[in-house]
Amino acid sequence: MSQAVEKAVAPQPEGAHSERLSALFDVLPPGAEVCGLVFDPRLRVATASSGCEALFGRDVRxxxxTELFRDFQAPKAEVATLDLLTRSVGRPKHVRVFWKQAARQVTALVIDLEAMSKGGHAVAAATARLASEVVHEGRNPLTTIKLTLQTLARSRLEGRLPRKVALAMREVRTSERIFSALSGLGRxxxxxxxxxxxxxxxxxVSDMRCELDxxxxxxxxxxxxxxxxxxxxGGRLQLAVGQLIGLVGHGLEAGQVRLAATQLPGGxxxxxxxxxxxxRRPSGAELSIELVRxxxxxxxxxxxxxARGFRLTLAA
Structure with missing residues (x-):
């Protein structure tokens, strides 16, 4: 394992997040394949992302x-790294594995998602403060506009005014979704x-039903x-699903949005x-998509x- 890989995955004190991220991006080769894995406490795969089966050539669930790395005849150091990061008492461990294969030899960079998120508290806090300021400056006048439009909508409007008010309200909803996504990215x-x-x-669903109605x-x-x-x-998932419903609904002129949740093996x-x-895709779609990712x-x-929408999977 290279020194850069060891530096990226080794436990480090809080505040070393930016240095660790730098090491991560220095290591990842162009076109590296990514496989997302979730291991249970017995160190067996509970959930695998869609790219894993193609990468390994078999169902890895x-x-x-050790079985996964034996498929690629990987160096023992990388087996030990994955083994160390996936050890957890009583609950699954979420990791991402970045692979580079050459002649049946694989180099793997293993990232503990939970540790990366917690290690980046300083960056997240700074982003949250910036997002909060932007949202505060934009949301207050937006609320005033929204209340005015709602008052107009309840009035007896004639001609083209009802249509114009409805379109303006739609833009307000889009702005609210963008502000919500921006705020959520900082957390x-x-x-x-x-x-x-x-x-x-x-x-x-309850939050979004009124908007769709x-x-x-x-x-x-x-x-x-x-x-x-x-x-x-629960709160973050509620935000994520609300964002997806809003994205799909804003692209419709008529019809309905369907939300279906199914229990799968391991998730x-x-x-x-x-x-x-x-x-079409509404304004601010990429910001919302990035938040949900x-x-x-x-x-x-x-x-x-x-084409028709989004599929969100959870190792839950």
């Missing part, structure tokens, strides 16, 4: 740490045990999660899609973007 998920994921999803759009919710509690950050899949397919990664999952 339930495979052990870090703090999962806790015993969270009712269905309750968090239903809260996101104003635009004449439906919102269909299908939850197949059972009654098992999970270790997640949960949350599907947010338009019926029919949306015609961050929240997904903090829960050992990923966000997959497709």
């Amino acid at each position: 339930s495979a052990s740490v 870090v998920s703090e999962p806790t045990e015993g969270v009712d994921l269905a309750e968090a999803l239903e809260a996101a 104003e635009r004449g759009l439906g919102l269909r919710c299908e939850l197949s999660l059972g009654e098992v509690s999970r270790r997640v950050d 949960v899949e949350i599907l947010v899609e338009a019926e029919p397919a949306p015609s 961050k929240i997904a990664a903090e829960h050992g999952g990923e966000l997959i973007d497709f």
Whole structure:
């Protein structure tokens, strides 16, 4: 293992986050493949991202740490690094593995997502302060505009005014979503045990239903999660799903948004899609997508973007 890799993955004191990130980006080669893995306390794969099967050439679920690296005849130092980072008492460990393969030899950079998030508290705090200032300066006048538009909407408007008020309100909703995403990027998920994921999803649906109703759009919710509690950050997931519903809904002129959550082996899949397919992506879409990707990664999952909407996976 190179010194840069050792520096990137070795435990370091708080405040060394930027140096560790620099080491990480120095190591990653152009075109490096990425495989997201979640290990259970027995050091076997509980969840694997979509790229892992293609990378290993087989289903890696339930495979052990040593089995994975044996497939590539990897150096013992890298097996030891992954083994060390995935050891955890009582709960899964979320990691990302960056691979570079040459002639059946693989170099792996293993990143502990939880440690990286906590190690970056100074950067996150600075981002949060900046986001808070921007949101504060923009949200107050936006609220005034929104209240004025709502008053106008309840009045007896004639001609083209109702349509103009509706369009203006739509832009206000878009701005609110952007401010919410900006504020959320400056924070870090703090999962806790015993969270009712269905309750968090239903809260996101409740928040967004009024907005979709104003635009004449439906919102269909299908939850197949059972009654098992999970270790997640309910508030952050509510924010993420609300952002996805808003993105999909803003691309629709008519129809409905469908939210479906399904329990999978080792995790949960949350599907947010338009019926029919949306015609466009709204303003600020990339900011919202980046926020949801961050929240997904903090829960050992990923966000997959497709034509009709988004697929969010969680190792929960």
